[in-house]
Amino acid sequence: MPEQIPPRPAALRRHRDGFTWEGVERLAYKQDSAAPFRDVSRQILFSRPDLAGELRYFEIAPGGHSTLERHGHVHGVMVLRGRGRCLVGTRVDEIGERDLVTIPAWTWHQFRAAADAPLGFLCLVDAARDRPALPKPEDIAALRADPQVAAFLES
Secondary structure (H helix, E strand, O other), X not given: XXXXXXXXXXXXXXXXXXXXXXXXXXXXXXXXXXXXXXXXXXXXXXXXXXXXXXXXXXXXXXXXXXXXXXXXXXXXEEEEEEEEEXXXXXXEEEEEOOOEEEEOOOOOEEXXXXXXOOEEEEEEEXXXXXXXXXXXXXXXXXXXXOHHHHHHHHX
C-alpha cells in the first residue's frame, strides 16, 4: 500500500480587508488582566508543530501600547503598518513601516502606537515560549532613571 500522507495546510492564506487574513482569528492580545496594555489585537498567521517558530501579527490602535515586559526568548518584529515608538532595554526609537526591531532575551520592551496612527507588526518567535515577566517597582525605578525612558513610559 502507498504511504499515507497527512493533509497539508493551505499553501496560500489570502489577505482580506484591513490587516486580516482568511481563516485567521483576531484574538485578544493577552488573557492575563495583570499585564497592562491598551488597544492591542493579535493574529497567529503561521504555526506548525514541525517548526520551532511562529509568525504573528499584532496591531495596536492609535494611542495604544503593548505590555512592558521581558522574557527569555528572542524575537524579531517587522513593522508593516503605521508608526509609533518602541522601547528596547534603555533605548527609545521612532519606528515605521518596514523597520525591523530585534528584541534580545531578558530585555525590557514595549511598543506604542502614534496618537494618530495604528502600529501593525509581524512578530517571529519560538513556538514554545516562556511567560513574560512584568516589571517590579524597583525595575520601573531603574528604567525611569533614564530621562528618555521616563518620558516614553509617561506618554
